[in-house]
Amino acid sequence: MTEPRAPAWPQLLERTTALAGSFLESLPERPVGARGTVDELRATLGGPLPAAPADPVTVIEELARNADPGIIGMPGPRYFGFVIGGALPAALGADWLTSAWDQNAHSYATGPAASVAEEVAGEWLVELFGLPSGTSFGLATGCQMAHFTCLAAARHALLARSGWDVERRGLFGAPEIEVLVGAEGHATLHTALQYLGLGADRVTVAGTDGQGRMDLGSLRQVLGDGDASLLVCLQAGNVNTGAFDPLGPIIEEVRRRRPNAWVHVDGAFGLWAAVSPELRHLLDGAGAADSWATDGHKWLNVPYDAGYAFVADASAHHAALAPPRAAYIQYGTRERDEFEWVPEYSRRARGFATYAALRSLGRDGVREMVERCCRIARQMADRLAAEAGVEVLNEVVLNQVLVRFTAEGHDPDALTRDVIRRVQEDGTCWLGGTTWHGTAAMRISVSNWSTTAADADRSVEAILRSFQAGRVG
Numbered sequence: 138m139t140e141p142r143a144p145a146w147p148q149l150l151e152r153t154t155a156l157a158g159s160f161l162e163s164l165p166e167r168p169v170g171a172r173g174t175v176d177e178l179r180a181t182l183g184g185p186l187p188a189a190p191a192d193p194v195t196v197i198e199e200l201a202r203n204a205d206p207g208i209i210g211m212p213g214p215r216y217f218g219f220v221i222g223g224a225l226p227a228a229l230g231a232d233w234l235t236s237a238w239d240q241n242a243h244s245y246a247t248g249p250a251a252s253v254a255e256e257v258a259g260e261w262l263v264e265l266f267g268l269p270s271g272t273s274f275g276l277a278t279g280c281q282m283a284h285f286t287c288l289a290a291a292r293h294a295l296l297a298r299s300g301w302d303v304e305r306r307g308l309f310g311a312p313e314i315e316v317l318v319g320a321e322g323h324a325t326l327h328t329a330l331q332y333l334g335l336g337a338d339r340v341t342v343a344g345t346d347g348q349g350r351m352d353l354g355s356l357r358q359v360l361g362d363g364d365a366s367l368l369v370c371l372q373a374g375n376v377n378t379g380a381f382d383p384l385g386p387i388i389e390e391v392r393r394r395r396p397n398a399w400v401h402v403d404g405a406f407g408l409w410a411a412v413s414p415e416l417r418h419l420l421d422g423a424g425a426a427d428s429w430a431t432d433g434h435k436w437l438n439v440p441y442d443a444g445y446a447f448v449a450d451a452s453a454h455h456a457a458l459a460p461p462r463a464a465y466i467q468y469g470t471r472e473r474d475e476f477e478w479v480p481e482y483s484r485r486a487r488g489f490a491t492y493a494a495l496r497s498l499g500r501d502g503v504r505e506m507v508e509r510c511c512r513i514a515r516q517m518a519d520r521l522a523a524e525a526g527v528e529v530l531n532e533v534v535l536n537q538v539l540v541r542f543t544a545e546g547h548d549p550d551a552l553t554r555d556v557i558r559r560v561q562e563d564g565t566c567w568l569g570g571t572t573w574h575g576t577a578a579m580r581i582s583v584s585n586w587s588t589t590a591a592d593a594d595r596s597v598e599a600i601l602r603s604f605q606a607g608r609v610g
């Protein structure tokens with residue numbers, strides 16, 4: 138038997154810092170997309186499980202070298218795919234410390250500082266979003282699990298009102314909960330419904346308009362009346378267009394006609410409009426909902442993973458999520474035990490990174506970052522729309538732009554997909570595609586703290602170059 142040797146921390150961490158630093162410094166100029174193929178990555182990273190140990194510095198150096206061709210410039214300034222965001226410097230530093238500290242952030246007893254940092258960060262977020270006082274929160278892995286958290290609270294509250302204890306008795310024999318979603322609700326809402334036994338497809342669907350907003354007329358038709366339990370899922374920020382459901386009028390209508398309704402808002406990135414006096418009107422009425430889910434790893438630019446669940450009725454939140462008590466666990470009295478608010482037991486102390494992000498930006502910095510992204514999205518949309526054959530398909534209300542390309546002698550769908558492929562190969566920036574109301578479209582999402590107006594110009598030039606090549610080719 139060999140004894141563990143005292144590790145050479147300085148060598149390991151300094152080498153790691155150098156490798157991470159050169160990656161981060163390469164971001165502004167490095168090709169944004171991946172360069173290695175799956176076969177190449179499997180060949181360099183794979184092989185049989187080694188029998189013998191290896192020196193940690195060697196492991197890290199080999200990992201960095203072999204992973205590099207498959208590492209995407211995702212935290213960089215010209216990554217416009219999906220809705221992503223990078224890592225703010227302070228948040229990245231806090232995330233490194235989180236790994237070094239390696240606290241089990243399930244309770245105050247196992248990590249007092251983790252508990253308090255998460256508590257402070259959660260309270261700051263409630264304040265930043267202007268949510269009702271007394272709103273409870275949980276820091277989950279992402280918006281999908283934030284949905285799960287919120288909808289578990291909804292399931293608890295709606296069934297408790299019918300005299301059914303779902304946590305103890307489960308769903309077999311329980312009164313039904315009707316679920317109403319918009320036709321363009323995000324896939325992760327349906328996943329949360331699937332996990333909660335409410336059924337991903339067992340939903341009433343309200344129609345949406347040309348921007349993907351829930352249509353009030355369609356909602357009125359499908360809403361119905363009466364005391365039966367209803368869960369309504371609304372959207373603040375359509376993943377393609379950035380459009381917001383008309384939250385105020387919808388919630389008013391729901392409250393008037395369905396007294397036993399719970400209203401949940403998917404604000405994965407759209408909830409951040411609350412930080413800006415220019416954008417806040419998009420969320421008018423959202424404060425009257427029962428729960429809200431959003432992400433930290435998107436627009437707050439916290440490293441993965443960070444999702445936030447907020448519930449107006451803290452007792453429903455706690456009743457739904459807190460695990461049965463165990464004799465070997467030490468519970469807080471005045472202290473906050475994080476695991477009572479999320480669907481996790483042992484967990485990463487992810488509150489530190491969120492705390493550091495909010496502390497480094499402050500209220501003004503968050504507002505500036507969100508407004509800058511929206512301004513850059515607008516700038517890219519305007520420059521693209523000024524070109525013949527380039528059409529912006531959406532009203533650019535936030536940070537999302539949808540673009541379509543047309544040219545004589547080309548099928549517009551095929552041409553649009555070809556332009557996207559060429560942009561990805563070009564490597565100046567990265568963006569993806571979607572099918573929007575039956576037609577192919579390019580998606581631009583501006584969510585990174587480090588993106589500048591110059592990055593936007595360079596990216597528009599790369600897009601137009603790819604369009605020109607696609608038109609000729």
Ligand SMILES: *Cc1c(COP(=O)(O)O)cnc(C)c1O
Pocket residue numbers: 220278279280281282323325326374375376403404405406432444
């Ligand atoms: C990204 C996104 C989600 C899912 O968030 P994850 O953090 O990936 O789980 C849900 N809804 C919307 C509108 C999104 O953009």
